[in-house]
Amino acid sequence: MKADVPQQVADAANIVLNTIRRPVIMVDPDGFIIFANADAEDFFRSSATMLARNTLSKLVPFGSPLLTLVDQVRERGAPVNEYRVDVSSPRLGIEKMVDLYVAPVPEFPGSVVVMFQERSMADKIDRQMTHRGAARSVTGLAAMLAHEIKNPLSGIRGAAQLLELSASDEDRALTRLITDETDRIVSLVDRMEVFSDERPIERYPVNIHVVLDHVKAIAKNGFARRIKILEEYDPSLPPVFANRDQLIQVFLNLVKNAAEAIGADPQGEIMLSTAFRPGIRVSVPGTQDRVSLPLEFCVHDNGPGVSEDILPILFDPFITTKPNGSGLGLALVAKIVGEHGGIIECDSTPRGTTFRILLPAWKEIAPGPGDEAEGDRT
Numbered sequence: 001m002k003a004d005v006p007q008q009v010a011d012a013a014n015i016v017l018n019t020i021r022r023p024v025i026m027v028d029p030d031g032f033i034i035f036a037n038a039d040a041e042d043f044f045r046s047s048a049t050m051l052a053r054n055t056l057s058k059l060v061p062f063g064s065p066l067l068t069l070v071d072q073v074r075e076r077g078a079p080v081n082e083y084r085v086d087v088s089s090p091r092l093g094i095e096k097m098v099d100l101y102v103a104p105v106p107e108f109p110g111s112v113v114v115m116f117q118e119r120s121m122a123d124k125i126d127r128q129m130t131h132r133g134a135a136r137s138v139t140g141l142a143a144m145l146a147h148e149i150k151n152p153l154s155g156i157r158g159a160a161q162l163l164e165l166s167a168s169d170e171d172r173a174l175t176r177l178i179t180d181e182t183d184r185i186v187s188l189v190d191r192m193e194v195f196s197d198e199r200p201i202e203r204y205p206v207n208i209h210v211v212l213d214h215v216k217a218i219a220k221n222g223f224a225r226r227i228k229i230l231e232e233y234d235p236s237l238p239p240v241f242a243n244r245d246q247l248i249q250v251f252l253n254l255v256k257n258a259a260e261a262i263g264a265d266p267q268g269e270i271m272l273s274t275a276f277r278p279g280i281r282v283s284v285p286g287t288q289d290r291v292s293l294p295l296e297f298c299v300h301d302n303g304p305g306v307s308e309d310i311l312p313i314l315f316d317p318f319i320t321t322k323p324n325g326s327g328l329g330l331a332l333v334a335k336i337v338g339e340h341g342g343i344i345e346c347d348s349t350p351r352g353t354t355f356r357i358l359l360p361a362w363k364e365i366a367p368g369p370g371d372e373a374e375g376d377r378t
Contacts, residue, residue, distance in 0.1 A: 021347075022115050027070060029110030031055035042349040043116060044092065061089045066114070069102045073112045079103035149185070157182040201339055205239035205362035206247060208297060212272050215251045224259040224270065232273040239362040240295050246336050253329050254299040254355045261303030261353060271300040277358070293342060293358040300355075306348040314346055 023043035026035035032055055036048040044051060044059055051059070060066050065085050073080050080102050088096045099117035160178040167175055216229050240247070255270060262268030277296045306314060315334040337344040342359040 020115075022117060024113065024115045025051070025056075026105065026108075026111060026113050027056050028108070029074075031057055031070075033059075034111070038351070039349070040116075042351065043118075060087055060092070066100060066102075069100060070112050070114065073102045073104050074110055077104050077106075153182045153186055201243050201246065203241050203243050203340070206242045206244045208237065208240050208247070208274055208295070209233055209235075211244060211247045212251060212274070212297075215248060215255055216272065218252060219255050219259065219270075223256055227259055227262055228269045229255075230269060230271045232271060234274050234276055237274055237276055237295060237361075241360050241362040242340050246340075250333050250336050250357070251297075251299065253333050257329070257355075258299055258301035258303065258353070261301050263303070265303070267302070269302050271298070273298045273300065293360055295359045295361050297357045297359070298354055300352060302352040305350045305353055306346065311346065311348055315344070 018037045020037060021039060023040040024035075024037045025033050025040050028034045033048075033051040036044070036051050041047055041051070046059075056070065057067055064087060065082060066087060069080050069082055082100045082102075085098055085100050086096070087098055096118075101115040101117070103113050105111040105113055157179050160175045160182070164172050164175040164179075212231075212233075216231075219225075219227075219229065251272075255272075258270045259268075262270070273296075275296045275298075276294055278292075278294050315330050334344055337357055337359070340359055342357060344355065344357045347354045347356065
């Protein structure tokens, strides 16, 4: 950090920068990074102290558009946005695509602030469509398995039980192994059959905070009894247009994943948050309609994060890092959120993981003459 920057200004800037969940840096007239928030340290895979010893040109690929944007902002004295900029490099990672927001700092002539948005909302929506496609493929597989596998398995199990009646002690252990393994396979197929349920979801206005309180109570009395669970709620949120039981299933799965990621860490914490995010709208496939998804619900943990190799396919079926996991939990979560017309995304760094869900709000429709008010349901 340069000595000519007043310490009190530097301290205030660091506090502000570290509250922003995006990589943010400040570059001085000579190209040195004089401020960097915690997310920027993760993004550049280096501490702020190490970043301050290098110019920006040494940290990004040769000829990167980012350098041109910084020069342009210095010359014009006006902010510039650039979308889908490729900053891939061995330091930053392969296929690193970002949106850039570059602005001048009038108080420090020649200095600029750069904020990186690692993925645009359009990319998230495209990936969500892939998650839904993967869930549909499991739907067909589940229906096939239920018909083609469960019936033969029941015959195998029955034959093993008959053999056990006349088997020796040594052979009886093998027949019990056969029955245990057939039961395990049937249990897995039963879990997959959930994907083949294509019935319309019964949706109605749901208070998300009641759902989260219920999930928290289950977690604190079971798998997360030793983990601190924090809340950061917006009490003014309108009801979400959803199915209460399915929302409980979604958040219970996410909180359990968070607890397993934290493990036995005594400093482990899970944060449940709700917020209103106006302006997020997505197109409905096959129509000209655009649906608003203003309700944001997050489950954040301070565990070790998700591997970069797993992150892009995290919601695909049979993807798991657990020794005894089936890899169907998050695929089912993605299916439920998709059927609600929403989006789920995962952001992860070595500092922690955040699952973010965007869902539509309930809109009460005024009833016509003789009609029952939709909003009367509790």
